Amino acid sequence: MPDLLLELFSEEIPARMQARAAEDLTSMVTNRLVDAGLVYEAATAFATPRRLALAIQGLPAKQPDLREERKGPRVGAPDKAIQGFLKGAGLDDLSQATIQKDPKKGDFYVALIEKPGRPAIDVLAEILPVVVRTFPWPKAMRWGTGRLTWVRPLHAIVATFGPETEDPDIVPFSVDGIASGDTTFGHRFLAPEKIRVKHFDDYVEKLAAAKVLLDPARRRAIVLADAKSLAFAQGFELVEDQGLLDEVSGLVEWPVVLMGSFDPEFLKIPDEVIRSTIRANQKCFVVRNPGTGTLAPKFVLVSNNEATDGGKAIVAGNERVIRARLSDAKFFYETDLKTRLEERLPKFENIVFHEKLGTQAERIARIERLAVELAPKVGADVDKVRRAARLCKADLLTEVVGEFPELQGFVGKTYALAQGEDESVAAACEEHYKPQGPADRVPTDPVSVAVALADKLDTLVGFWAIDEKPTGSKDPFALRRAALGVIRIVLENSLRLALVPLIGKARDEGLAVTGPKQALPEAGPLAADLLAFFADRLKVQLREQGARHDLVDAVLALGLQDDLVKIVRRVEALAKFLDSDDGKNLLVGVKRATNILRIEEKKDGVRYEGPADRTLFRADEERALASAITEAKARATAAVGAEDFSAAMAAIATLRPAVDAFFEKVTVNADEAPVRANRLRLLDEIRAATLAVADFSRIEG
């Protein structure tokens, strides 16, 4: 069966777009092939800085034939109808149609349309230009006088098709003046000549001979292996960096890994700063001493050229640039150290945090007051929290963070330690940003916890108050991350915090800053709205941890709850309870009660609310159920008060025999209207009793 080879040869494709482009190319071509009835065996796509390539194996040589029967008008129908039928079916005259007998409705014409499958190469010649024209690059451009858009100018297209055993044909098409062919080019500098290629295997081989490694995975493997062995040969260890590895593998077609050095004097700069300097500006790896784990004065660069001098000039050039960069970094670092963090704070008075939320100085003051409020609640030393909150953003004004924003926090910690701050205070300068994502660590030091919560709550309440809530995929201020951060800090530290008063406090702080002119929403509705946002995030979080979403709903339906730990404990107890026989059966009983109630309430247009009138009971089962409810409710409420949710569940579970007996022996819809109404009120008591632990109507099954 024939194979397809497609290559789109262009000027340098940004590294970060290559992997996605390879995926898009595969799906765009294969989806269209399948739609055209061309089912293939395998498809693989590759990307280098200068080419996107796709290999599809095992395509049929032609589409399957299609047979279609088209029903026409009755025999003897008006000529207009006949002519329309002939035209639609592509027939010359009626002799080409058959007549189908139908004793009931009368005979009618049928056209048998046979559509022979087209050769796959013709179909490809239609599909491929469409793929090129509609390719979903994140950013595309025009060039010269053309109208075609591509990520960068597109220069050549290889499209060959044919069985492995024969010379393939060229899939003939052209896009904006670029005709498909079988010609590509080798490495820009090492083998720039034209290459004629046949099948995929031949293509890969010829490219390799022309110093182009097509497969990004191979380039990554080579870079990693060579970088490791170069470091090892000198007694060092590569500091691995997946993001950087992916990027540099997308910047070269022929990776040549080289090692350079820098002056050990620069090692006085913190390792992270060196690493950021070398990584961000130069896209080079750093290496460390395996014994101490500290950086060595070496770096690993990945070049795209086998230089005639063995890479001496390339290494020397990179060393010069890195020297200049490290000199800058060292200068920044040493300059920074001359100013204490607190001396930087006045500058924040002139920096706007957000137009409607005041200056950075005002924000820091808010965070400080909120953190101080939080300190005793999370078991932190108030003075340390106050100090940490005051200093935690100061590093934003340092030269090093100005240069490397990703080092914010780390730099604050480093400088705090350098100026002799308490270790918890210094740690909080870094950790109050945490957790930055689902994989990030949650702070545990109480000082960090207090400042981290204050920072996040201030952000959330502030943006909520000015109505900048996240919508859909838009969350420019990362408020979802902030909420999830609060949730994880609270839960993973088992903090018992009432969020509503904290939200109120944060709001009042905001009011103090922005003044009465700014109409802030009332504390009540604001807190309720924000809590609903927390509830949504909590649901996502618990679901990811494997909790049943309906159980989370059943607990959250109980009304405004701002103690996250308590919510989670309830959900856990509920899950355990529902795993037991008592739980399962009680759920059936409660559901039955609520279903009956719902139907009867709808019928009568009334809401039946307990308590039931004891004097209207007719059956023993009614009396037994009523007293069981009274007792279970009392015990459950007490247990909930003591936060013993298992005991609360157990108390509710004692209802099971009484509920079962009631439904077995008692007819709810009694003939006597007052008795019926009273029984319905008793059912409401069941519903109400279970609300002590959860809203059972939300539970599935």
Added chain:
Amino acid sequence: MDTQNLPPHMRPDRSFQGLILALQRYWADQGCVILQPYDMEVGAGTFHPATTLRALGPKHWKAAYVQPSRRPKDGRYGENPNRLQHYYQFQVILKPSPDDLQNLYLKSLAAIGIDTRLHDVRFVEDDWESPTLGAWGLGWECWCDGMEVSQFTYFQQVAGFECAPVAGELTYGLERLAMYVQGVENVYDLNFNGREGAERVAYGDVFLQAEQEYSRHNFEHADTDMLFEQFRMAEGACKTYLDAGWADETHTRHLMALPAYDQCIKASHVFNLLDARGVISVTERQSYILRVREMAKACGAAWLATAGGGAA
């Protein structure tokens, strides 16, 4: 061109002016008109009307020129070996961008002595945007052994108008490039005239004093009241000239796009000076950028109604 056959004082790896002359010679050979710098203060070679305005409209255009570029905020009192508030860009603009523009660029590197068999030249993604000019394009930073030596951009939009045909723009940071080929660590140590001994003139001999003086001026003494007033005046004049320049009621022909655009350039530089003086707050900053952009857009519209802009 074989750089080895040049007299020593003209060789790009020994002489700053030799480097400039080699680039001019090379691009002249490619059919460019070699212009002289625009006679106004600009932040980058792109501001030269030979780029901004000529990038608009259907007419073909090839030009190359040196442009002194002023970045008031980058002043370092002559104390930083890599940063200057006044430096030279070498600017090439080719419209429509030729198919072999990358190769032409690489050959220009060869013309100044960068041998691609020895070095690692790379095209690293860098999208260009100028909020003040209402312009953007896609392209790369060109790296030589890890050093950014040029910017390479395919203009997509200028002054808010789509570029068709697309112009290709190359910008060489001349001091940085010269430091690289001369193997010098400090910009002030660059050999300017390629001579040795008593005849040698270093970059510092020419520009160190200027860097010191202008840093003082840009950060401490530039008269901000005057500058605010100049901004307003330039903005007003730009509008006056644009309004007066329309040939008739139908606004199909414009007769003063270039003088109006000068005022836009003026306003842009005044804004940069005010910014360096730290007298423009974050929110005001945005609004100033917007005001310059509005001028640039209006000038672009006017240019498109001139002969140079392709109006019939």
